[in-house]
Amino acid sequence: xxxxxxxxxxxxxxxxxxxxxxxxxxxxxxxxxxxxxxxxxxxxxxxxxxxxxxxxxxxxxxxxxxxxxxxxxxxxxxxxxxxxxxxxxxxxxxxxxxxxxxxxxxxxxxxxxxxxxxxxxxxxxxxxxxxxxxxxxxxxxxxxxxxxxxxxxxxxxxxxxxxxxxxxxxxxxxxxxxxxxxxxxxxxxxxxxxxxxxxxxxxxxxxxxxxxxxxxxxxxxxxxxxxxxxxxxxxxxxxxxxxxxxxxxxxxxxxxxxxxxxxxxxxxxxxxxxxxxxxxxxxxxxxxxxxxxxxxxxxxxxxxxxxxxxxxxxxxxxxxxxxxxxxxxxxxxxxxxxxxxxxxxxxxxx
Amino acid sequence: xxxxxxxxxxxxxxxxxxxxxxxxxxxxxxxxxxxxxxxxxxxxxxxxxxxxxxxxxxxxxxxxxxxxxxxxxxxxxxxxxxxxxxxxxxxxxxxxxxxxxxxxxxxxxxxxxxxxxxxxxxxxxxxxxxxxxxxxxxxxxxxxxxxxxxxxxxxxxxxxxxxxxxxxxxxxxxxxxxxxxxxxxxxxxxxxxxxxxxxxxxxxxxxxxxxxxxxxxxxxxxxxxxxxxxxxxxxxxxxxxxxxxxxxxxxxxxxxxxxxxxxxxxxxxxxxxxxxxxxxxxxxxxxxxxxxxxxxxxxxxxxxxxxxxxxxxxxxxxxxxxxxxxxxxxxxxxxxxxxxxxxxxxxxxx
Numbered sequence: 001x002x003x004x005x006x007x008x009x010x011x012x013x014x015x016x017x018x019x020x021x022x023x024x025x026x027x028x029x030x031x032x033x034x035x036x037x038x039x040x041x042x043x044x045x046x047x048x049x050x051x052x053x054x055x056x057x058x059x060x061x062x063x064x065x066x067x068x069x070x071x072x073x074x075x076x077x078x079x080x081x082x083x084x085x086x087x088x089x090x091x092x093x094x095x096x097x098x099x100x101x102x103x104x105x106x107x108x109x110x111x112x113x114x115x116x117x118x119x120x121x122x123x124x125x126x127x128x129x130x131x132x133x134x135x136x137x138x139x140x141x142x143x144x145x146x147x148x149x150x151x152x153x154x155x156x157x158x159x160x161x162x163x164x165x166x167x168x169x170x171x172x173x174x175x176x177x178x179x180x181x182x183x184x185x186x187x188x189x190x191x192x193x194x195x196x197x198x199x200x201x202x203x204x205x206x207x208x209x210x211x212x213x214x215x216x217x218x219x220x221x222x223x224x225x226x227x228x229x230x231x232x233x234x235x236x237x238x239x240x241x242x243x244x245x246x247x248x249x250x251x252x253x254x255x256x257x258x259x260x261x262x263x264x265x266x267x268x269x270x271x272x273x274x275x276x277x278x279x280x281x282x283x284x285x286x287x288x289x290x291x292x293x294x295x296x297x298x299x300x301x302x303x304x305x306x307x308x309x310x311x312x313x314x315x316x317x318x319x320x321x322x323x324x325x326x327x328x329x330x331x332x333x334x335x336x337x338x339x340x341x342x343x344x345x346x347x348x349x350x
Numbered sequence: 351x352x353x354x355x356x357x358x359x360x361x362x363x364x365x366x367x368x369x370x371x372x373x374x375x376x377x378x379x380x381x382x383x384x385x386x387x388x389x390x391x392x393x394x395x396x397x398x399x400x401x402x403x404x405x406x407x408x409x410x411x412x413x414x415x416x417x418x419x420x421x422x423x424x425x426x427x428x429x430x431x432x433x434x435x436x437x438x439x440x441x442x443x444x445x446x447x448x449x450x451x452x453x454x455x456x457x458x459x460x461x462x463x464x465x466x467x468x469x470x471x472x473x474x475x476x477x478x479x480x481x482x483x484x485x486x487x488x489x490x491x492x493x494x495x496x497x498x499x500x501x502x503x504x505x506x507x508x509x510x511x512x513x514x515x516x517x518x519x520x521x522x523x524x525x526x527x528x529x530x531x532x533x534x535x536x537x538x539x540x541x542x543x544x545x546x547x548x549x550x551x552x553x554x555x556x557x558x559x560x561x562x563x564x565x566x567x568x569x570x571x572x573x574x575x576x577x578x579x580x581x582x583x584x585x586x587x588x589x590x591x592x593x594x595x596x597x598x599x600x601x602x603x604x605x606x607x608x609x610x611x612x613x614x615x616x617x618x619x620x621x622x623x624x625x626x627x628x629x630x631x632x633x634x635x636x637x638x639x640x641x642x643x644x645x646x647x648x649x650x651x652x653x654x655x656x657x658x659x660x661x662x663x664x665x666x667x668x669x670x671x672x673x674x675x676x677x678x679x680x681x682x683x684x685x686x687x688x689x690x691x692x693x694x695x696x697x698x699x700x
Contacts, residue, residue: 023697024692026586026698027586027587027691027695027697028585028586028587028588028591028632028690028691029586029587029591029690029691030690031692032586033595033690051522052521052595052599053447053448053520053521053522054417054447054448054581054582055415055416055417055445055447055448055510055512056416056448057413057414057519058413058414058415059413060410063408063409063410064407064410064414064511065405065406066489066490066511067404067405067456067490068490068491068492068509069458069492070459070460070492070494070507071494072460072496093404094404094405097403097405098403098404098406098407106417108418108419108420108458108507108509110420110422140417142418142420144420144421144422144698146422146502146698147697147698150501150502151500151505152496152501155460155496155501155505157420157458157492157509159418159458160405161414161416161511169407171401172401172402172403231404233404236376236378236382237377237378237379238378241378241379245383249402282378339380340379340380341377341379342380342381347373347376347377347496347497348376348494348497
C-alpha cells in the first residue's frame with residue numbers, strides 16, 4: 001500500500017454517497033443486508049455466519065474462557081497494522097492470557113455515517129486475515145451506524161471464547177514468591193508507533209507496532225509442561241501497569257531489573273526525546289508470564305521457538321512482601337518504586 | 351425518577367470534571383482502575399469480575415450459542431427502559447432465539463469524555479438489574495474513553511453465551527410449509543416510544559417500550575415439547591424485515607393475516623399520524639416462532655404463561671412457494687406483498 005493510500009484510509013473525507021457508509025446501512029433493512037452480504041460476510045467467510053441467524057452455534061468441550069475489548073484506536077491504520085488486526089489480536093491475546101486456545105470471536109461494528117467503504121473493506125479484510133492467522137473463527141456479528149460526528153470513523157468490539165488448556169486457573173491469585181517474571185520481548189513499540197503516526201513525528205527509523213497474536217507462544221508453555229501461575233498481556237499502561245495490577249491483586253511484591261528489559265534503540269531514543277518512560281508505553285504483542293523460578297529456563301526455551309516471543313527474557317522475581325509493591329533496580333543499583341500511570345499517557349492507543 | 355432527572359440523564363451537559371468521564375478514565379492506569387472498582391464492578395457484582403484477570407472462566411456443558419450486539423440508542427433513557435436494559439435484554443433475546451438458555455454476558459463500554467458519571471451509574475445499575483432478572487451473569491468487560499465529540503455519550507456492546515436446549519438447531523433452515531407463524535404480542539411500541547421521546551411528540555398516552563427479556567417464554571416452548579423450527583426477535587426493521595429475512599433464508603413463502611396482528615390503539619394512532627407502517631416499526635420485546643401447524647395450540651398455551659408473551663397469537667402460515675415472498679391479507683381480503691425497509695426508518699432505535 002502506498003503512502004497516499006495510507007493517508008486516504010486514515011483520513012476519511014466526504015465522498016460520493018455510493019462510496020461511503022450511510023445511515024440506511026444500519027437500519028435493519030435492504031441496505032444493511034446488502035452491506036453485510038457484499039462487504040462484511042465474504043471477508044469473514046464462516047459457515048456459522050452463512051446461517052443468517054441471531055447467533056452462532058459452537059462446539060466447545062470442557063472449560064471455556066470469555067473476554068471482550070472495544071477498539072477505538074486513532075488513526076485507523078498505523079505502521080504494523082490497523083484497527084482490524086488489533087481487534088482480532090487483542091481479544092485472541094486476552095484469551096491466551098487465560099490459558100485458553102482462542103476458538104471463536106464475535107464482531108460488533110459501530111460505523112460513522114460517511115466512512116468510506118474502502119476503509120471498511122480494508123479493516124474487515126484485516127480482521128479476516130488476522131483471524132485465519134490466529135486460528136479463530138469470526139462467527140457472529142452486528143453492525144450499527146451513527147450520524148456523522150457521533151463517532152470517529154469506526155469502532156470495533158470483539159468478544160472471544162477459548163478452550164481452556166491450563167490445568168489450573170491462570171491469574172494473579174496463582175502468583176507465588178520465588179516466581180520468575182518473564183517478559184516476551186522488547187517493549188514500547190505499539191505506543192510509540194501510534195504516537196508517531198498520529199503526531200507526524202519523523203523519526204529516522206519508522207517504528208512499527210508490535211501488534212501480534214500471542215496464543216501459540218503461550219500454548220507452547222503448557223505443551224512443555226511449565227507450571228504457569230499468571231499471564232498478562234501488556235496493553236494500555238504498559239509493563240508498569242501490568243506488574244502493579246498483578247502485585248496488588250496477588251498481594252505480593254515484584255522486583256525487576258531495568259537492565260534486563262529489552263527496548264529497541266529507536267524506541268528508546270523516541271521515548272527519551274518525548275520524556276516518556278518505556279515501562280509505561282503501550283504494547284499489543286507482548287506479555288509477562290509468572291512461572292516457578294526453577295522452571296524459568298524451560299519456559300524460555302518453549303517461548304523462544306515462537307516469533308512474537310523469540311526475545312523472551314527473565315526480568316525479575318516475585319517476593320513475599322510488601323504486598324502490591326513493584327520495584328525496579330536501575331543500572332547503578334538504585335531501586336525505584338514503579339507505579340501505574342495515574343491517568344492517560346496517550347488516548348486511544350487500542 | 352422525575353421528568354427533570356430524565357431530562358438531565360438524556361441530555362449530558364458539561365459539568366465539573368469530578369462528576370464526568372475524563373480521558374484518563376480510559377488510560378489503563380489508576381483513574382481507570384478507580385472508575386471500574388468504584389462504579390462499574392459493584393453494579394455487576396460477579397465473582398469472575400473480582401478475579402481481575404483478562405477474561406472470565408465459564409462452566410459450560412454441551413453445545414453453546416454465541417451472539418453480540420452494539421447499542422447506540424438515542425436518547426439514552428426512554429419510557430420503559432434505558433440503553434443498559436436494552437443492552438442486556440437484546441443480547442439475552444438473541445440467545446433465546448438460538449434455542450439457548452442465556453448464561454454469560456460480556457460488556458464493552460465506549461464512553462465519551464464529559465459523560466456525567468450519574469448517567470453511567472444509572473446505566474450500569476440498569477444492566478445489573480436486567481441481568482439478574484434475566485438469569486445471566488456479567489462476567490467480563492472493557493472500558494474505553496474517546497474525546498468529547500467523538501462518540502455520543504455512551505455506546506455499549508454486549509456479547510452473550512447461552513447453553514443450547516433446543517434438540518435440533520433453530521433457524522431459517524428448519525422452516526417448513528405448514529408451519530404456523532406465532533407472534534408473541536402487540537408490535538411497534540419500542541420504535542414509537544423512541545420516536546416520541548426523541549422528537550418530543552406529546553401523544554395523549556405515553557408509549558412505553560416493549561423492551562423485555564424473552565428467554566423464559568422461549569424456553570417454555572421447549573419445556574412443553576413443542577417442535578420449534580425457527581425463532582426471531584423483532585428489532586430494527588420490525589415484523590416485516592424479520593419475516594422477509596426468514597422467508598428468503600428458508601426459500602419459502604409466508605402468508606400473514608393483517609387482522610390477526612395485535613397493535614395497541616395508541617401505537618396505531620401514532621403510526622397513522624406519522625404515516626408509518628406498524629409492520630416496519632422496531633420492537634425490543636417481541637418475537638416470532640415457527641412451529642408445525644398441529645403444535646400451534648400447544649405453543650400458544652406455553653407462551654401465554656409468561657408475561658412478555660401473554661398476548662401470543664397465530665398470525666399466518668408458511669407456504670411452499672414462491673421462495674422469499676411474504677404476503678399480508680388485509681381486512682378486505684386483498685393480499686399485498688410485504689418487503690423489508692429499503693433503508694432507515696428511524697436511526698438508532700437500539
